[in-house]
Amino acid sequence: MKKVLLMSAMLVAGAAMATPAVLQENVNPMEQIAQQEKVKIEAEALPDAVKTAIAANEEVKALPITEAFQITQLDGKFHFEVIFDNGTEEKLTKKYDQEGNEITE
Known part of the structure; x- marks a missing residue:
C-alpha cells in the first residue's frame, strides 16, 4: 500500500513540474x-x-527628431515611427504610413 501511495505522489509531482514547461514552450x-x-x-x-x-503639423514641426524607425509588418507593408524631443523625459512618438498620413491607434 505504501508503494502505491508513493508512486501516486511521484506521478502527481512529476505532472505538476511538467506543466509549466509545456506552457512556456507554447508562449x-x-x-x-x-x-x-x-x-x-x-x-x-x-x-x-x-x-x-x-512640417505641416504645428505640434511637431519645431521639435527635433531624436530617432526614426521603419517598421515592417508581417504582411510586408511598413510604416514609420518618429520620436520627437519635446523637452520632457517622456518623448513624443508619432507613427506615419508611407504616404505621410499619421497613424492613430
Whole structure:
C-alpha cells in the first residue's frame, strides 16, 4: 500500500513540474509570430511625404527628431515611427504610413 501511495505522489509531482514547461514552450512561438521588424533609420532617410506631414503639423514641426524607425509588418507593408524631443523625459512618438498620413491607434 505504501508503494502505491508513493508512486501516486511521484506521478502527481512529476505532472505538476511538467506543466509549466509545456506552457512556456507554447508562449515563445506566438511571441515570435507577433514580432515586427523594427529598423532604425536616419531622420533624413524618411520619405518626403512623411517629412512634409511633419512640417505641416504645428505640434511637431519645431521639435527635433531624436530617432526614426521603419517598421515592417508581417504582411510586408511598413510604416514609420518618429520620436520627437519635446523637452520632457517622456518623448513624443508619432507613427506615419508611407504616404505621410499619421497613424492613430
